[in-house]
Amino acid sequence: MFTLAEENYLKAIFHLEHEFQGEVSTNAIAESMETKPSSVTDMIQKLAEKKLLTYKRYKGVQLTAEGKKVAANVIRKHRLWEVFLVEKLSFHWDQVHEIAEQLEHIQSEELIIRLDKFLGSPEFDPHGDPIPDKHGVLKRTEKKLLSEIDKNQKGVCVGVKESSPEFLQYLDKKKISIGTKIRVLGKEFFDGSMIIQVGSEQFFISHKIAENLYVQTQE
Amino acid sequence: MFTLAEENYLKAIFHLEHEFQGEVSTNAIAESMETKPSSVTDMIQKLAEKKLLTYKRYKGVQLTAEGKKVAANVIRKHRLWEVFLVEKLSFHWDQVHEIAEQLEHIQSEELIIRLDKFLGSPEFDPHGDPIPDKHGVLKRTEKKLLSEIDKNQKGVCVGVKESSPEFLQYLDKKKISIGTKIRVLGKEFFDGSMIIQVGSEQFFISHKIAENLYVQTQE
DNA sequence: TTCTATTTTTAGATTAGACTAAAAATTATA
DNA sequence: TATAATTTTTAGTCTAATCTAAAAATAGAA
CATH class of the missing domain: 2.30.30.90 (Ferrous iron transport protein A (FeoA))
Incomplete structure (x- = not known):
């Protein structure tokens, strides 16, 4: 459906939109992904063509509803896998991020439905971050x-x-x-x-x- | 360590070496991977440089000890994940291959050690294929x-x-x-x-x- | 053994994703 | 408001992995 690189960009932009409300700048994306602004421009133009975000030159980007859904789903997978690693495989909470960065890209709807059920439909990952539901909705918490x-x-x-x-x-x-x-x-x-x-x-x-x-x- | 494409080539060659004893031809690899012989030539030259297989032009290839180890490890991961999918997530044995094709490339030694233990160190996957041990050794069965x-x-x-x-x-x-x-x-x-x-x-x-x-x- | 068919390799092009360097647009400052 | 600093984009290059078309090597048949 989407490439690994595309999913990673969408995820990073999703996080940045939450951290600072509003549009997300090219530089901010580049910094958070440890890449160059010129590479970011390339990719956001491609993502804009696919209607995953809106983009006006020099004005930053904003995820569309579709883009948000894709990003939230990647984050859902990441956090579910982190729960699996800690709860089932007894990993420690400081060891799971890197592995979940890979597992979050596994493509299979059915897999995530079953993994979620296997884990008892957890609401938070091992770091306390909320797990988006299957529609990509993030539970708001007052922390x-x-x-x-x-x-x-x-x-x-x-x-x-x-x-x-x-x-x-x-x-x-x-x-x-x-x-x-x-x-x-x-x-x-x-x-x-x-x-x-x-x-x-x-x-x-x-x-x-x-x-x-x-x-x-x-x- | 190795790219996804490299791992898939090594795995395919490993299977072909077992199916037909001896050297594996370029065409055989191309057919089993659904790719073109010219692409195979490119890749086996790269793998030969990395000492994962021996290659003489027009003579086919043979995995080195190192190449066998890498391939067996990918297969070990594939089969362990298949056991996980069937035993823990209640997938049916005809649904797991495609997902395991992705999971087999997740990079983490520790993950596989823990997954293996979690599953009770199984010796066979859901299709009856033997799971290579951590050293890449395949149990011989007289079937x-x-x-x-x-x-x-x-x-x-x-x-x-x-x-x-x-x-x-x-x-x-x-x-x-x-x-x-x-x-x-x-x-x-x-x-x-x-x-x-x-x-x-x-x-x-x-x-x-x-x-x-x-x-x-x-x- | 010579010719033909098949297999394999080479050469050159393509695509995704990244990079550098330079140009263009925007924002900040005097 | 003109100029400087910063941000963003464009243009061009690179690598991994693929492809097609053509050349080279090997194997099979007469």
């Missing part, structure tokens, strides 16, 4: 970055913004995973660093950590 | 084609030579699957057709069917 919550508030970790092995391994070392309760004991306004409580431990985290952890605050 | 066995002998179906959906669906209709006991009641020398007994049913099968079914005869 905040840990960096946005105030002193003395507490929240439950529900996901990570970045999911590099390095970051995930840091979280493991600190015994933070999805479901972990975190209380903010102190917050430094100068650099955004925090003292937090996790279980019985209290420790310092930098702003960089706090702005990559999603929490849900509880009333 | 015969049904067409080779004599009147009044009986055997257990242990595999199929061809595994097209059409053939597998024919077998289903006749209630033949792996493990089914078959007795040859009659054999026509003119066209190789047979009357066989399967369970309480007796029926006619053509030579074409008989030469695509593997059985193990029992003493």
Whole structure:
């Protein structure tokens, strides 16, 4: 149906549209895909011809309904496979991204229907990211970055913004995973660093950590 | 490590070496891959440079130890995924080949180690074909084609030579699957057709069917 | 053994996707 | 508003993998 390269572009644009609302620039796509802007121009012209996105020269792109559907489906597959790898094959959450990058391109509707059922139709992947449903609809969740919550508030970790092995391994070392309760004991306004409580431990985290952890605050 | 095209060539050559002992001709490869002989020549020259096979112009090719290892590993992955699809996702044995053709190219040693363990280290795929071990060694089995066995002998179906959906669906209709006991009641020398007994049913099968079914005869 | 048929290889073209370098358009600044 | 800086596009090149058409080598038949 679509080539590997096309699917990867659509996926990247989909993510960028969510991160920054509105049109997505050529440069932003190039950066997120670690490729050159000229290559991006080539590809978005091809995707525009296929009506997967709208494109006006120098004005960036926007996915069409069809483009969004294709992208969401790739993301659905990626996240379902991540659940499979963690739940069934006992991979650790920092090991699954690269493998899922490959598995997300396997073409078979039936496979995904059955995989989803086999996994019990999960709603979130191992990093806490929501899995689009079969129509490409993403469930909205009201999560905040840990960096946005105030002193003395507490929240439950529900996901990570970045999911590099390095970051995930840091979280493991600190015994933070999805479901972990975190209380903010102190917050430094100068650099955004925090003292937090996790279980019985209290420790310092930098702003960089706090702005990559999603929490849900509880009333 | 290797491209999709390279892996597919190695796999095809590996199968051809087993089917007909000795060197494999350019034409044979082209036919089995549904491509042109000139394309095959290009690719085998590249594979020869990478020392995956030995090649002398006009003389056909032979896989090196390294080439065999790579090919067997692709086949191992294909067959393990087929077991997964049938055993875990309840696919039918005639639906899994095409999907496994894609899954066999997923690159991750760890994935295959874990998948194998998850499946209980199976020795055969759903069509009765042996799964190469992690070193690329194929277990030898003494199976015969049904067409080779004599009147009044009986055997257990242990595999199929061809595994097209059409053939597998024919077998289903006749209630033949792996493990089914078959007795040859009659054999026509003119066209190789047979009357066989399967369970309480007796029926006619053509030579074409008989030469695509593997059985193990029992003493 | 010589000629013919077949098989295999070479040469040259094509396509997808990427790249570099340079041109064009847009945005920011003085 | 003119100029500088930045972003984006175009033009042309490259590689992997394929193809067609033609040439070369091998095998088979008289």
